[in-house]
Amino acid sequence: MATPMSLNICSLPSDPLLHVLSYLNYDDLCRCRCTCKRLKELAGEDELWKRQSSIWWLSTSCSSSTWRRHFKEQFKNLGRYIKSYGVLYRTWARLEAFLAEHCPRLLTSIKAGATERELDEIEVKIRYPLPNDVRCSYRMHNGQKLVGPGLMGCMSISNHMRSEYLLDLQTASDCFQEYSGMYGCLPLTLCIHTGCSQFMALSEREGYLRGQVFYPSQAADT
Template sequence: PLSPPCLSPCLPSLPLSLPLSLSLPLCSYVSRRLNELSKHNPLWKTLCSKHWLVERLRSGVSWFCLFKRYYRDLGRYIQYYPVLKRAWEQLKSFLQQRCPRMIASLKEGATEVELNDIEAQISCRLPDDYRCSYRIHNGQKLVIPGLMGSMSLSNHYRSEVLLDVETAAGGFQQRKGMRRCLPLTFCFHTGLSQYMALEPAEGRRMFESFYPCPDQTAQDPSAIDMFITGSCFLEWFTTYVHNVVTGEYPIIRDQIFRYVHDKGCVATTGDITVSVSTSFLPELSSVHPPHFFFTYRIRIEMSSSASPEAACQLDSRYWKITTSDGNVEEVQGPGVVGEFPVMTPGKVHEYASCTTFSTPSEYMEGHYTFHRLANKEEVFQVAIPRFHMICPPFREPVVRAVKSAIKLQ
């Protein structure tokens, strides 16, 4: 399986009518030639680059031998390794200058023996994409900030650590409602974890990741809803890395904050630009009863080219809130989170606030009212762009879904 199929066109064809006395020597030649071609260095260099991301050759080792060495160790992960290795390298390169504490907290990769021992301990198979990633880095030391993102409000803080495989195995769930679920992350402050389902059970799909959400209306503690965060480990991890390295998630005070910014969610009025990013908080939300908690972060910036006479102060805010069931609510109030920021040329003011809804999606829009510092009688409005807040897909446990279907019959 290690011989590239592209070698075959290099070989001469043998006519079937060739006398046996001539074909045997030629077959011997072809065999030697095939052996030479199968170790052709440029071909194996390409394969080493493609599958193992190796660009430089160690002295005294051929590309053919180097490929075999990697294949013996990581061959079962050949379809996942280049994707996950590249994601890890991109993440570390990005964070090296921005969040060096996170880089220092990463653990060296686990061995095949260690991963096999974990499988024996939990009596369940780990998916190959998960194993492959943990061969590269065995999660993170149990420190703050967490590699998998933070969120901070006035009286609430979350930071998720990427668990090493040994700690994850210690939190492997066998209780009803969470059977065969392995924790991927953990937050010391909230106790929140994202889990991966190692078997299709209780309404979960195999290898998908999710936040568990207990049904607060049910008497049965095993009635657990799920906010789905990924269909498999590869998608879950690489999507997160992409959001980090492309700047989708901002770096604030040496931490990754999981705010999502819609590129079109920007409005400019005169010299002032307002942009909004949002985040869903699963630890403060529930499906039953419907209670979906969001936080949003607003950036207000006055152009540096504005004249000094344009300096102004924010007086009040107005919101128009529309839920997915069509209800509309209007809210007005002084300032923003108790502040009345003064805007001068080049100044940026950012703040975070939060809201809850009984529907899984809604949008907000509105305006701020300002007055000029040079002339308090000059009052004007600055548009706040429409921004949407949509919770992740969620699913009910299979037991309740069956009961609901029976009631409808």
């Protein structure tokens, strides 16, 4: 009687294994590479990392010698934002496309993104960490110049004008609130016609949830 052949990873064909690996996340692929020589080789296949780069970094072209290296370089630069990067990138891209068609002047007022070092320095200055998705958004665009229409809305209300600008990091940190009722609140916008701002709570000291965005007058009414 023939002895049954034992089944293990090494005896399976590559194609079905690669198909299974294609369903894994980037961190699971990295774990697979640590299990055995066979999986280390298969989990390093470039097509798998092309897919991961497309999912997480929305990459359509490879900026390095391999897709795996491309993914690693992107992760080194933006890894802490990997869960929010795709959503925010698409949102900014849609907004830019809309402004390019309907309001080019406003588009030119949007500033380039901040660096990690600048974000770190702002956190040291205000003594609070920024939410990760907020940091990610500032990496893409660091507010806007206070010229022309405001990004957050420009309209005539009754007998006055309202134009709300998205503040850059430096301006926002200069106006960081540390008085009773507003401790730990960072301004995000400014209407130069009314002086009103939207704030984001970086502390729960005043009863806000961390990351909550609000107008002080509206918060007081609720």
